[in-house]
Amino acid sequence: MQVLLALAVVGPLVGAVAALLPAPPGLKGRDPDQAVLRHGVTVTGAILVITLLLAAGFDRDHASTMQATTDIGWIPALDVRVHLGIDGISLPLVVLTALLTFLCALYSYFKMPAGPSPKAFVALILVLESGTLATFAVLDLLLFFLAFEMVLIPMYFLIARWGGEGKQAAASKFVLYTLLGSVVMLLGLLLVGLDAGTFDMVALATDNGRGLSTSVQVIAVLAIGIGLAVKTPMWPLHSWLPDAHTAAPTVGSVLLAGVMLKMGTYGFVRVLLPIAPDGMHTFAPYLAALAVAGIVYGSLACLALARPGAKGDLKRLIAYSSVGHMGFVLLGIATMTPTGVNGALFANIAHGLITGLLFFLVGAVKDRHGTADLDTLAGATGAALYGRAPRLGALLAFAAVASLGLPGLAGFWGEMLTLFGAFDPAEGLSRPAFLTFMAIGAFGTLLTAAYMLVVVRRVCMGEPPARTSNATGLGAGTRPESAEAAGTTQAAVAAGTAVATRTADTAAATDTASTTEIADVRPYEFATWTPLVALTVLAGLWPAVLLGLSDPAVQKLLAGGKS
Numbered sequence: 001m002q003v004l005l006a007l008a009v010v011g012p013l014v015g016a017v018a019a020l021l022p023a024p025p026g027l028k029g030r031d032p033d034q035a036v037l038r039h040g041v042t043v044t045g046a047i048l049v050i051t052l053l054l055a056a057g058f059d060r061d062h063a064s065t066m067q068a069t070t071d072i073g074w075i076p077a078l079d080v081r082v083h084l085g086i087d088g089i090s091l092p093l094v095v096l097t098a099l100l101t102f103l104c105a106l107y108s109y110f111k112m113p114a115g116p117s118p119k120a121f122v123a124l125i126l127v128l129e130s131g132t133l134a135t136f137a138v139l140d141l142l143l144f145f146l147a148f149e150m151v152l153i154p155m156y157f158l159i160a161r162w163g164g165e166g167k168q169a170a171a172s173k174f175v176l177y178t179l180l181g182s183v184v185m186l187l188g189l190l191l192v193g194l195d196a197g198t199f200d201m202v203a204l205a206t207d208n209g210r211g212l213s214t215s216v217q218v219i220a221v222l223a224i225g226i227g228l229a230v231k232t233p234m235w236p237l238h239s240w241l242p243d244a245h246t247a248a249p250t251v252g253s254v255l256l257a258g259v260m261l262k263m264g265t266y267g268f269v270r271v272l273l274p275i276a277p278d279g280m281h282t283f284a285p286y287l288a289a290l291a292v293a294g295i296v297y298g299s300l301a302c303l304a305l306a307r308p309g310a311k312g313d314l315k316r317l318i319a320y321s322s323v324g325h326m327g328f329v330l331l332g333i334a335t336m337t338p339t340g341v342n343g344a345l346f347a348n349i350a351h352g353l354i355t356g357l358l359f360f361l362v363g364a365v366k367d368r369h370g371t372a373d374l375d376t377l378a379g380a381t382g383a384a385l386y387g388r389a390p391r392l393g394a395l396l397a398f399a400a401v402a403s404l405g406l407p408g409l410a411g412f413w414g415e416m417l418t419l420f421g422a423f424d425p426a427e428g429l430s431r432p433a434f435l436t437f438m439a440i441g442a443f444g445t446l447l448t449a450a451y452m453l454v455v456v457r458r459v460c461m462g463e464p465p466a467r468t469s470n471a472t473g474l475g476a477g478t479r480p481e482s483a484e485a486a487g488t489t490q491a492a493v494a495a496g497t498a499v500a501t502r503t504a505d506t507a508a509a510t511d512t513a514s515t516t517e518i519a520d521v522r523p524y525e526f527a528t529w530t531p532l533v534a535l536t537v538l539a540g541l542w543p544a545v546l547l548g549l550s551d552p553a554v555q556k557l558l559a560g561g562k563s
Helices: 002-020 032-057 090-110 118-137 141-150 152-162 167-196 201-207 214-231 240-247 250-275 277-306 314-335 338-369 374-378 384-388 390-403 410-423 431-461 483-495 498-514 523-541 544-558
Strands: 067-075 080-086
Touching: 002 032, 002 067, 002 080, 002 090, 002 118, 032 090, 032 118, 080 090, 080 118, 080 141, 080 201, 090 118, 090 250, 090 338, 090 523, 090 544, 118 141, 118 152, 118 250, 141 152, 141 167, 141 201, 141 250, 152 167, 152 250, 167 201, 167 214, 167 240, 201 250, 214 250, 214 277, 240 250, 240 314, 250 277, 250 314, 250 338, 250 544, 277 314, 277 431, 314 338, 314 374, 314 410, 314 431, 338 374, 338 390, 338 410, 338 523, 338 544, 374 431, 384 390, 384 431, 390 410, 390 431, 390 523, 410 431, 410 523, 523 544
Parallel strands: none
Antiparallel strands: 067 080
């Protein structure tokens, strides 16, 4: 188990170096680009197998205990150690990271985004995977910071080199926001480590803040919390996210939403809750207030983008939906109760599965239509995706209803548990305030359902075309593309002019072009998306798979290291 966890963290780095080296003659094949993409699939697949072996060997009866631990001295003067380990909180995130990275590598093998050499692309994906896995596995504050920052450069280049319109500005904004937040976070981590005399996260969690004064805890939570809130992202520090998602390639958006956002919320649970409980208690009401503000703000932004005539980008809409969904995660953490924190961790995993699937699907829609603009997509005649690509439309509708929290799917349990946690927050927190937050969060679920259903109606169903009568002399097959075209045609027919015939022919030709069939789900897309669909259903029907892992670890974490 020790070796497996170390391989999971280090293996992608070795694979990244190998991807940049010239391929051996026997492995080059006829297409060197495909060979390096195949290398990416192989390495990420091996890492996924390793994490599945870790999960299979994990002792669920002792989920609160750190397992597969490695503890080696690194900088003795500061007591900084290479300390790795996983428990019931980090294991699901490790497996989720390995799964999404493998699926992105598989998708890219068949649908490589336009940009420079695949060698750099594969290497960046693998470095990103290593940094993310390290973030969830390290148990030293300074190593946590290094891993936390390790993912910034790969994601910057993925957006800036393989992204779409506005990629340079979006990538720069992403790095600027996260780096500024990280500088403040580093100061907070140094304050905790130097004041406590150790950077070991297990020792600090066991001490449960007893070695830190209340003032130190308050300053530490403020400083570290800012860095984590930027990465989450929490309103109002979220403005980098919509631009990054809109410009990023499909796999970049999947990894950004499915994996990287979880690093921020994981830091709140792993670092701040157990190490600075008094500081968290001070800021919990403010964190909850910002969380529910993000829930409502994200939902209203999505509604604005979804309305006809808004020229809303579908990727941008899903990015704003992430602000709302991560608001539920932060609300659960702010309750400082086992119910709320378990809900937050469950919502983390559910968001990774569902939003990862959504970005895959929106990327496929954009590839087929050449745009993700909602007005353009909704303007297609016929039955839109349901009629032109029924499997793709059905999958998009499935992901949408999963995202809005339909009971029986993964999105339901996390939101429900966070609201239950807000109903009865930790001792010392204002219950009336948290009941208000709960009510606002519940209202946010209604807004989420509203914009998701609008998206399904406009993209999957489309607008029913107007049909003209056979008595007009135009023939039963004539279907003007819009109400205005229909009115024009009918007026021309009534006038009985020759223009009517030409209008009818033009409308029919336009209709034929606009109803041209598009490709439905391709085999490689089916292989990529099926695991996410299956896990969304499994987590929704059997939530104990995740809650059975996280609950003992959360109970111990909130109790100051005591099971």
